[in-house]
Every structure is written in structure tokens, then in C-alpha cells.
Amino acid sequence: MTPTDTPESFDERSILLQMLRYSQETAVGKVRGLSQELARTAPLPTSPKMSPANILNHLRWVEWSWIHEDLYGKTRTQEPATGSSFGEGSVLPLEDVIRLYEEQAAATLEVFAEVDLDMLMQGTLSDHPLTARWILQHLIEETARHNGHLDILREMADGSVG
Template sequence: MTNAPAGSTAEEKDILRASLDRHRDAVLWKLDGLDDEQLRRPMTPTGTTLLGLVKHLASVEYGWLVETFGGEVEPLWFDPYESEDMRIAPDETTDRIVAFYGRARAAADRMIADLPLDALGRPSWRDQSVSLHWTLVHVITETARHAGHMDILRELIDGATGAHRPAAG
């Protein structure tokens, strides 16, 4: 079950992008039907929340897929280097965080569309260049990892499970 273009003639970038989108969509699906308290509820000893993971993944997309390749990143109101991207402040609404994730995805998608897989960028926090190809694999891995965390958190909240939204039918 994949959302990647069918057949062996699909371009590699299209396959990578489809994989990223599948995991991104799972992240958002894990929020469906929950109220604000449930989305903010710390579910681990370290305080991990569903909404905190969405905020973190937005900063990951902006950092790795946009800033690394010279794209414009919106001003952040938190410090991701101090793990503030994993915490939800009382004044941060669900709508604000989900919209932030949407803007980060859109900015990342523009960079992915505009650059070849062998394009090089340099993250500000590393002293090493990376290719778009390497970065896409890294962000897919990061998103899938946290979508898995979200699956466990969601199951603990209301018992809902699954890697992907069930097909309508």
C-alpha cells in the first residue's frame, strides 16, 4: 500500500515525495476527532504530546528542507535548539500549530519541486553539505518515526490505531 506513482517508470523524486506525503498525512490524521486537552496531554515521562510532535515536525521541515537550501523560513516564535519545538505553550492554539505545519509543508514542497535531487545545501547547525536526496530520506525517516510515536500516543488516548486513514467506503 503506497501512494507512490504506479509502475517502475516513476521518477525517484516523485516516489520520495509521495512517501513523505503519506507520513505527513498520517501525522495530521492522528489529530482527527481529539479535543484540545487530548492533543496537549503529556503522554510520556518526558512530556511528549501529539501537538508538540506536529510543532516539531514543522520546524524539521523548515530547517532541513527550506533553510538548508536557502529558502525563506518564517520567523519562529520558539527556539528549536532548546527543544521548545516539542513543547506547546498555553497561548499556542491547535489551529496555530496545524497551520504552521501546513506552511512548513508548503515551503518544503516548493523547495523539493524547484531543486534537483543532487542539489547541495548546508544546514546552519552542521559543518557539512547535504544533498536534497539525502535530506528527503532523512525527513521521511524523521516524519515516519514521529508518526509512529503519534500512533502509540493516540492509542493511549482513545484506543484508535492504524498507520493511515482508512479508505472511505
């Protein structure tokens, strides 16, 4: 099924959740189908960890962190295996990177389907009273921004566009 950014209904939550889902599905689509080697290739000499697998893995940890540490204020209980969300994608098998991201993406959508969007975050990241709504919108922005990177990296890897 081709990802779509059009929600089934047009209330605020439905729109925001569909935009996040669309961005998440697009990220997976840009990585899926690459060989292990191409998924781990970082073609930019100035960004040696900027590979498709590392970006997707980074997005997983970004979502995890914003929900657990920032929204709910929990102490970090998990770390990327390499200590870096941008390095772990280079050691995990690509199918694991994709599966783990899809699991986190589903969990993220589940949280934001239920949470009060006006809830103030419990973490201490910011001196500003950030809300769940802001975090959700930030995750949309973060994922969409990295989708631009994935789009370019995929084209460089195997010529796929679109």
C-alpha cells in the same frame, strides 16, 4: 481521502515526494479529531512534552529549519513562540498547529518538487556535503519516526488505531 504511499509515476523524485506527502498526511491524521486537551496530553512521565500537538508542531519546525537554515543557509528569522518546537504545541490552539503544519508541509513539497536533488546544502550543520536529496530522505525518516510516536499517543489518548 485516505493517504497513499503510491506515486502517480515511479521516477525518483515522484517516489520521494509521495513518501514525504504520505508521512505528512499520516501525521496530521493522527492528530486531527483530538480534543484540545487530548492533543496537549503527554502521558509519558519521562517525556513531559511528548504530546500529539507538540510532535506535529516539532515536525513543522524541523521542515522549516532543514529548508531555510540547512538547504539554503539562511539565518534563522523565526523561532517557535515558546523557544521550543516541542513546547509551542501546548500553547497554540490545535487547529493552528494543524494549519501551520499543513502550510509548511505544502511549502516543503513545493521546494523539493523544484530543487536540484544534487544541490549541496548551503548551511553549516554538517562537515559532510549533504545534498537536497539527503535532506528530503531525512525528512521522510524524521516524519515516519514521529508517526510511530503519534500512533502510540493517539491510541493512548482515545483508543484509535490504524
